[in-house]
Amino acid sequence: MSVRFDSDAVREIIIAAKPGFQVGEIADGDDLREAGIDSLDMMTIILDCSEKADFEVPDEDIDHLATIKGIVDYFNEKTGA
Known part of the structure; x- marks a missing residue:
């Protein structure tokens, strides 16, 4: 079963990675x-x-993941969610 990503899930990951960061003030784009x-x-x-998606991101894709929307779309596409 694949994990479906959404903006809220990515925001939670951002908060866990950078506690205190005001992620609520950032638009998805x-x-x-x-x-x-x-x-x-x-x-x-x-x-x-x-780790959450159980999918390894190739190095060449990392630079393209600069927005919450980009992260959501990328992982949902790659995992078929």
């Missing part, structure tokens, strides 16, 4: 790096999503 998520935080977020 906003660039997370511009909002204050650094590259280490992004890697943690992507790895946590990968």
Whole structure:
């Protein structure tokens, strides 16, 4: 059974990776790096999503995962959710 991602699930992962971050102020299409998520935080977020989806993200795809919407769409597409 595949895990379905949604904006709320990704926001929870972001909060777990960066406690205290005001993720509620970020729209789904906003660039997370511009909002204050650094590259280490992004890697943690992507790895946590990968673990939840039981799917390893190829290195060449990581740079394309810059928004909440992008993360949701990517994992739902790759896992068939």
